[in-house]
Each structure stands twice: as C-alpha cells, then as structure tokens.
Amino acid sequence: MKLNAISKSFLTTLRNALSDDIIRPADPRYLEEPRGRYVGQDGGMVALPRTVQDVARIVKLCAQAPVGIVPYGGGTGLVGGQVMPEGPMPLILSLERLNAVRDVDPLENVLVAEAGTILADIQAAAEAKDRMFALSLAAEGSCQIGGNLATNAGGVNVLRYGNTRDLCLGLEAVLPNGEIWNGLTRLRKDNTGYDLRNLLIGAEGTLGIITAAALKLAPRPASLGTALMVVPSPQAALDLLSLARTRVGDAISAFELMHRQGPEFVAETLPDIRQPFPEIPEWMVLIELGLNQDADAALSDLFELGMEQGLVEDGLVAQNTGQRTEFWSLREHIPVANKRIGSVCSHDISVPLGAVPDFIARGGEKIAELGDLRVNCFGHLGDGNLHYNVFPARGRDRSDYDPLRDDVKRVVHDLVQEYNGSFSAEHGVGRMKVPDLEKYGDPVKLAAMRAIKSALDPVGIMNPGAVLRA
Template identity: 45%
Template sequence: MSFDASAFVAKLRSIVGDKGLIVDEHGKRPYLSDWRENYLGAALAVVRPVSTEEVAAIVRLCAAEAVAVVPQGGNTGLVGGGVPPETGRAVVLSLTRMNRILEVDTIGYTMTAEAGVVLKTIQETAAAHDRLFPLSLAAEGSCTIGGNLSTNAGGVQVLHYGNARQLVLGLEVVTPAGEIWNGLRALKKDNTGYDLRDLYLGAEGTLGIITKAVLKLWPKPRDIATSWVAVPSPDAAVALLSGAHAASEDNVTSCELMSRQGIDFVLKHIPGAADPLAERHDWYVLLEWSSARARREGGNEGSLGAKMEAYLGEAMEKGLVLDAAIAQNESQARAFWALRENHSEAQKKEGPSIKHDISVAVGKMPAFMKEGLAAMRKALPEGRPVPFGHVGDGNMHFNCQAPAGWDKVRFMKHGEAISSAVYDVVVRYGGSISAEHGIGRLKLDELAHYRSKIELDTMRTLKRTLDPQNIMNPGKIVQI
C-alpha cells in the first residue's frame, strides 16, 4: 500500500490539533536547520504536542506508517542532532509546548519538569525556592531540559556538580513503540535491575523521547567570588586550578580557559563587551568559587572573595598569574561571564569555523594544547585557532576560525584535514572527540573511526533491539 502523506498529516492533526501542527514550508523552516546552518532537512510536518500521551500517540502513528521521528528541544545543538533527514519522510517532534514545572520539593531537593521547559526557567524556579540547579551553558535562555538530558549537556560547573547525567534522578520516556515508561522516581538509591534511565541520557533521541524528568537541586550559594585572570600559559592555568581546590576549601565551581584570539572576537562583535584588564595577554582564566555558607555580616574577612584575593596574590608571586581582576559585584561578574559565553556567537559573526568539542584528562591538558595547536596550524597555517572552554574538567572547544576573508566553501575544503589532525592528537592523549555536544550527524564518521568495534557493535545492538524499525532520530550517533 502506498503512503498517503495527506491522510498521515490529517491523523497528526487529529492528535495535536491545529495549534500543534505546522505544515507550511515557511513555518517549518526554523525546525529543519541547525543553529550553525550546516544542515537542512525536510519533514512532512512539525508536531508540537502538549502532553506525554500526545507524544505517545504520534510515535505509534509514525511506527505504523514507518515515518521517522526527530525529537527537538530548543534546537541549539552544534552537531546536527535535531535536524531531520533530507528524504522528507519524517516528522519533527518539538517538545517546546510541554513546558510545565510539575513539582518543586524543597525538602528532598528535587524538581520535576516537562522536557520542553527552558533551562533558564529551571534555574530561576530553583532560585525562587532558595535552591540551585547548577547546569549552566551559553544557550540556557533557549535550550530545553529535555535536550540537555538527551545530549548529556555539560556546561561551566561540571567540575563541581557533574554533567547532566549526574543532575537527574528519574525520567519519563516514550519508547519507539509509542509506550510510556514512567521512571519518575526521586530515589538516590535504586538497584532494581538495569538502570534504564542511563540508556536515554545522552542518546540524542535515538532510543526514545524524554518527556519528563526529576532533577536534583542544591543549596543556593550565599558567597560567590569571580575573577578574570591573565596567565602566561595553559600550564599555569592548570597549576592555578590545582592549587585553587585547597585554597577555596573545595569550593571551585568553574574554571574556564580562553585565548586572546577568542577575546578579540568577542570585543569586536558583541556590543558592550569590555576588556577587564588594562593590558593584552595571550591566555585568560575565568575562575569562580561559590559556597552555601553565608558571608559574615559587616566585612569581607573570611569570605571567598578575600580568600581568592589572597590566593591570586600568592599565585602571582609564583609566576602563575600576570594580572587579575576580582568582581566587586554581580554586574561585574556577569560581564566577565559574558566574555566567556559569547565566544560561539562572536565566532559565528566573524565567519566560518570548525568546532572541536574535545576532552582530555586535566593533567594532560597543557601538553595536549601545545601539540594540538601545532597540529592545527600545520593542517592550515593561515587558520586562526580559538581554543576555549572548561579546563577545570578537561573539556576544551578547540576551534579553528577561517582565515580572514575566506568564505565557507573555500575553508571547508580543509575541514577534514584540520579535524583529523586534532582528533589524532586527542586520541593519542586518551581523550574524547565529543565531550558534551554529542555525535549527531556531524561526527558519525569520526565515531566510527575512533571507537572500538566492540563499542560500536554494542551501540548498534542496543539501537536495533530498542528501535527495530529505526524510526527514532535515524542517522544520528550510529548507522544501522
């Protein structure tokens, strides 16, 4: 029997109604491409359900008609994981209308939310209840918690709180058969069989669709110290971090490393950006300490700010710090963070770039940086390296900006050589070619090349077993 697209769309309409269905090409367009505009897919429709039951009904219909389902949150990903295939026999299932906070348990330090809640809303809701949800990343104003969990997002506080996998207790998931698994358990101990939750965290929607989650909360910080530090090298940055753990009494929450090239791009393209220090330097660290203990009334003595000032002074005497500025208020701290968080936006405005989301052990970072930068420059001497990121947990966005004046077509002819050169060094250092962005479509070939046969075979076995029709976000992570 031939596929009747019109009848299929009519059935979708009967599930989600007119408000939950987008079929015109202009309306679909924002859902068919990625943030970096590297991919453009096609879809029969964009469906926007308002409940888990509607998600399940959509998936059952798609399974019956052999139509691919591409789950999508805020569509802020960088590897094409939320883009439908070009064939057009697919629906984009946007979860942004499922945006309710269902419960905040201040006693148990948990929050239950639907998958379409924007990360910033999660953070603000936690703060309103005098709690902290620590996941924080540049796209937090538009990315959704379902997407964060489906990609096992990292962000700037991983070294203290862990990545998304460590921030969730329970999930509700719609399976490829359209069944609903209710694993919304707020349990910190549960050894009753296989941990199904971990199957879906980081699976990029290829094994099922996360529809709700029970999230962990922490005490809201009462004392925060933020500094912008010029360092002579990545070696000094790692040494500074190592000593900071004890100096802060284990309160280091963020440690970000940036090169001057990235800062120059931010100052050039982001209105209001300003250099915190009077002189230019090659490398910078954004260091933040935070504690749930309140500052003492009537002075700075004993505060994290005072401890940070003393520590940076000692580090300067040792040659680990060239200059530093400690934020005197929240506004200054936000300005420091804006310089870090606007790197991706500034790179996009500067022109084409190749992004490498890599990780190595923190202790190996300085040696990797030297060898990796040399490999990148050898692959394209005219290229402009832009390394920045979470040196505190070993994750760097080891990017290469196109030479000034080059268009994307000309630059991308060198893309494979640049990425291969970088990834070969990463693997030699025992690192990962995808620390927090995922695999999506962008890194399919690299995953197949750098991971072992047994790992790939196990992934494919899982995919075939849970999604035998291969309708759940096909063409992402592994090909079957």
Template identity: 60%
Template sequence: MGLNPADERLAARLPQGVLREAAPAYLEEPRGRYRGQAGLVAAPRDTEEAAAVIRACAEAGVAVVPRGGGTGLVGGQVMPEGPVPLLLSLERMRAIRAVHPEEGVIVAEAGATLQQVREAAAAVGRQFPLALASQGTAQIGGVLSTNAGGVNVLRYGNARAMCLGVEAVLPQGQVMHDLKRLRKDNTGYDIRDLLIGAEGTLGIITAASLVLAPVPPEVGVAMLVVESPEAALTLLSLAQARMAGGVTAFELISGQGLRFLDVAFPALRQPFADRPDWLVLIEVGLPAGLFADAALEGLFSEAAEEGLVRDGVIAQSGQQAAELWAIRETIPDANRHIGAIASHDISLPLSEIARFIRDASAMLAGMADLRINCFGHLGDGNLHFNLFPVEGKTRDAYDRVRRDLSRAVHEMVVARGGSFSAEHGVGRLKAADLAEWGDPARLGAMRAIKDALDPAGIMNPGVILNDYAKTTL
C-alpha cells in the same frame, strides 16, 4: 492544512490539534550546516498524546525527529535526507509539575526551558546549577537527551548527574513511568541513563525529576592572567586544594578570543589594556563565614609568588562579576561574527591539555595559515578548539583542507585518550567519527540496544549510529 495521503493517514490516528505544518524555523539549526525536511510537526499537550504520536509513527513506519529548543550544534534536531520524518516538539509540555525544596528536587516537563527551571528553583531558595548561554531557549528534554554540560560541570557534573528519574515514551509507544526522586535505587538496568545522552534515538523524555542544590552564601569571581596553559592547570590544582571543593567554574580564555571580541563587540569592557595570551575565569562558592573575595585574594597572592599569574581582577560586586562572565559568554558570539573554518568540541585528560594545545597548534600551522581560538571549561578538560581564517582570507579559501584539519585535530585528541565530542553530543555531524574511532565492542553493544528498543528504527535515524539512516524505514 493541506496533507498528502500518507500524512492524512497518520493524522487520522492522532488526537485533534496535535499536528501543524512545519514552519521554516523547525527545519534550521544554529550553524546552518544542515537543512531539515518535514511535512508536519506534532506538538502533543501531554504524555498520552506524545505516546499516541509515537505509536502511530511506529505502526506507519514514519521516522520521528525530536526537537527541543533547536540550540543543538551537531545536527541532531534536523533530518536532511531520507524519507520525510515527522518532527516531534514538546514545546506545549512546559509545566513545572512539582517542587520539593526540602528534598532538593524539582519535577519539570521536557518542554520547560532551562531558564524556567532555574527561576522555579530560585523562587524556593535553591538553584538548578546547569548553566548554558542558551538557557532561555534550550529545553529540559533536549538538555538531558544530549547530556549537556556548561560552565558548572566541574562542581555539579553534566546533566546526567542532575537527574534522578524520567518519564519517557519508548519507541513503540509505551510510557515508562520512572519519575523517582530517589538518590539510591538499585533495581536493575538504569534505563534513565540510557535515555540521557541518547539524543532521541531510544525514546522521548517527556518529564524529569531534577536535583536542586543549595545556593552558596559566598560567591566570588576573578579573572587572572596566567603565563601559559600549564600555569593555568597548576592554578586549577592549587585552587581546588585551597577552596575544598568550592570551585564552581574554571574557564580558559585565549588572547585570540579577546582580540575577536575587540572586532565583534568593541563596546564590551575588558579589564586588561593589553590582550594577554591566556586568562582564566574562576568562580567559587563557599559556605557562610568563608569570605569568597578574601579566598580569591589569597589564591592570587600565592599563585603570584609561584609565578603562575602576573595580573588579575577580583569582582567587588555582582555587577562586576557579571561583566567578567560576559567576556567569557560572548566569545561564541564573536566566533560566529568572525566565521570559523572548523569548530571542535573536545575533551582530554587534564595532564594532556597543555601539550595538546602546543602540539596541535604547531601541527596545524604546517597545514594552513590559521588563527586558533582555544577556550573552554578547563576544569573538566573540555576545550573548544576553533580554527579561523587569517585576516584577508575568507572561509571559502579553506574548503579543500577543512576536513583534513578537523581530522588531524580529532586524531590527535583520540590518540591522547580524549573525546571528539565533549558536551555537544554526536548528532549527525560526528556520527562518522564515532563509527571510525569508537570502540568496536561498545559500538556493538549500542547497536544491540538500539535494535532491542527501536526495532523499526524510527527514532531519529542517522543520529549517533549513522548506519541506521541507511538500513531502516
């Protein structure tokens, strides 16, 4: 490995076999918005080696960019500008350290994939309920560092709600041993919760104690045609009342998304010959003796009587349920095939969602000729509000208005008490938005925490708090 003098000095401080050259894949992110830079990748084999890497970087004043599975969508895993950083990958720390099914806890290293953890849970008759389309690649460290959401937040919460304790390396190389398996621990500041969602700016999570949940004996899936987003929200309230906490997922799907599937994946089976304007996909998990299919049939009948739904399909087998879920899970792939002008990961109070969809669509129609694919996790208020060219135009035709379109969407979201970053994080992509719209007192507290834990500013500079990319190192 040919190293420049600075890299050689850093390498001399580290255990043998930790460093490697940065292959092109380490410098990419899924949407192609940023191209990273790095001379070397550090891939420690255990926590002590990870701590040695951070200590060496702190002493040498070298920025550290942590990289998990590389599935993040806001540019947090690449550093395109500034002094060349060291990439830190925990891909070799993949162990499931312990499983405690009687406690409902699994202890996993940060490089373990979400799928690996879910399979380990299933092997003892439990589930780790965080569910993402990228579960085969996304790593536990990245999932926690971005406080990932997914389709089951309605019932189980974000990643933070599924984590009891963490082991982490802090910015000067200290190892925090806090892999507790406790539900109650009121012993001061919760550093675990600071690290979760910090996107690697306050330290590196190396392992975590995660919550396992029982597998519901009765699971049912239905896809229902609703008259409008307002009707979908009323249906959600009705479903929650009738299922007594058993609603696991409640997804909104637009007709535009269905038409994109027709173009990108024509072989994908869809249950309705026409393409309704709005669908919901609902999954329920109920105790033994409460038949999920019957519960969904009762919900459909009551909702139809109230004029909320006009058609529907209830899965009669696991295969049919998987086919219904495939429609929802393939929409992001269809979006990539069509090519978005701008994508927005937003959340709103539930009572604001229907008005936002209507008002934002009307506002954008006055700014440009667009197609809007609005879909997402309606149950927890998280929408993906994505803008696409009309047929016959390319994305390039919208270069002059792209930023104005996104700004208009985000301004409307913030004005209605919502968030411009619901589940993907801030990263580099939305750091300027946070600087503009974040509460000043909260931002000041965040900067004070960053200064206290990372005084040299080496941890993922430019992520979340973008001014640190300019004032440190």
C-alpha cells in the same frame, strides 16, 4: 525495516487521533541548526503535543506506519541531531508545549519539569525557592531541559556539579513502541536492575523521547566569588587549578581557560562588550567559587599565592554583581563572536587534564602546518573540555578554506585520539560526528550500542541517522 515518508493518508490518521492544532507544516526554524551545516527537508510537518499521552499516540502511530521521528527541543544543538537533511521525510516532534514545572520541593532538593521547559525558567523556579539548579549554558535562555538531557549537556559548572546526567534522578519517557515509561522517581538510591534513565540520557532521542524529569537542586552558596586571572601559559593555569583545589576543595564551580584570540574576536565583532584588561592577555582563567564564607577573600588569597608561585601575572576579583556579570559576559560572548567570524572547523574535545598544555602546544603546530589559520582555544579547563576552533586568517572568508576543512578535523581528532581523549566532550554525536564515532569509537562499544538500538527501536523510527548510521 525500511521507513516511509510522511503521506497524506498518514497525516489524516494523525489528525484523527489528535487535537486539530497538533499537526502543522514545519516553520523554517524547525529545519535549521545554529551553524548552518545542516538544513532539514522542505515540506516537512511538525507535531506539537500538549501531553505525554499525545506523544505516546504519535510515537505508536509512527511505529505502525513506519515513519521516522526527529525529536526537537530548543534547536540549539551543534551537531545536527535536530534536523534530518535526507532520507524519507520524517515527522518533527517538538516538545515546546510540554513546558510545565510540575513541582519544586526545597526539602528534598528536587524539581520536576516537563521536557520543553526552558533551562532559564527551571533556574528561576529553583531560585524562587532559595535553591539552585546548577546546569548553566550559554544557550540557557532558549535550550530546553529535554534536549539538555538527551545530549547530556555540560556547561560551566561541571567541575562541581557534574553533567546533566548527574543532575537527574528520574525520567518520564515514551519508548519507540509508544509505551510510556513512568520512571519519574525522586529517589537517590534505587538498585532495581538496568538503569534505563542513564541509557536514555545522552542517547540524543534515538532510544525514546524524554517528556519529563526529576532534577536535583542544591543549596545556594552564601557567598559567590568571581575572578579573572592572567596566567603565563596553559600549564600555569593547570597548576593554579591544583592550587585552588588544595585551598578550597570542591567549592570551585567554574574554571574557564581563555586564549587571547577569543576576546580579540569579541572586540572585533561585539565592541560594546567590555574588555576587563587594557591589553588582552595571551591566556587568562575565569574562576568562580561558591562558599558559605567570604568567597572574595578566598579568591584574593589564591591570587596572592598564585603570584608568589609565578602562576598568576595579573588579575581582577569582581567587587559586585555588575563586575561578575561583565566577566561572564566576555566568556559567554566568545561563541557568539566565533559565529560572526565564521569558523573553518569547530571542535568540542576533551583530553586527560594533565595532557591539556601539551595538546594545545602540539595542536597549534599541526594547524600551522596546514596553512594561514587562527586558533581560538577556550573552554572548561577544570574537566579537560576544550572548544578548539579554527578560523580563517584575518580578512579571509571560511569558504576559502573549504578544501582544508576535513584535514583540519582529521588533524585535531587524530591528536585527541593520541591522548585517549574524546572527539565529542559535551555536544554529542548527532549526524555530524557519526563518521568520527565509526572511525575512533571502540568496536565492542559500537556493537553493543547497535544491539541496544535494535532491541529498543527495531523499526528504527527514533531520530534516524543520528548517533548510529541508519
């Protein structure tokens, strides 16, 4: 069915069904995404519901109209899923007013929060009960848990705690017909048919709108240890990860790989961020352990063993919270520095763990064949997820390389495909990567996805053009 643009009569219908302040013209912030690749349509309208019942009324009226809906969380997504640059003018639906933490139960290790709750606020609510919510992202001060669930966000703690999907027990959601699904279970075991929860998580708002979630909490480790270790190569980093797993098992919460280019960008654009080593190493890893015993001693032991085996060349173990914060600050400011430099093309990819060193070597060779470009390769080595970003030569602007952008993406994604990897490890598909999904996705999977979309959203109102072509 063809969607209609928002009309004056439709806006009148919405306003008659809702409180006066729920429907308003969309501020520019609702029409932008962080990388500036997509811009929403001027003159759009935003709905700011206060309750799940408000969301249900809005969705039901949009289905009847029919008018497309673009769900909006914190606006931090990097693949254009939160903006619709073309097509019939949609209604933007922001969850920012649904921001209550409804319950925190340390006995059950469960926290129930509404979709518009900022991730950092959820972390703080858990900490107040001496628990932790393990999801941790650079954007945690502004991203919202509904968006984290809709994109199945990853972050730095996936190695130990899993993606957002693994941290969710149940959902409350509004389906495309306007009905409310009360799936906010706190159960660990519930084998009662199809798993609608996991269908909605990662669907990027194309199958329904998440309005609340029951989230898993974890005990806070008694001892937290953080270290930066200089390694001679990505292969040495991978071997060090294997050694760490042998020594401390599942206590590793983060194992981040950083190439020299990232800290160099930080030094160039953010000179106030402290660099831990007098000279920036070619490769280093940021390791974090959580134990019920002395984590610093375990890291010192790992450092010594790594040195003996030729896997570590230098290193620092954080001696206090301030040093730990400095180590993480360097890692977390790499994306900020990347943005200031301006990438030609950024990639969020994953390959099998054992293929990471070979992928990095071959990728560098292939990018060099395209021209004078710089590669900043960093990311979550423990789960095979690399942020493989390509930048202009020093002194040049990314616009100089616009004719090469598609070639760079093709080279990187073709190489990922060779290793049976993924062109989108944790950022999702959005609108940016729809052609990539069509090119690299399994045809049987794509057919099943389209069938599910058609069954749940036959009118096609939910985030039109995201994940699957409208």
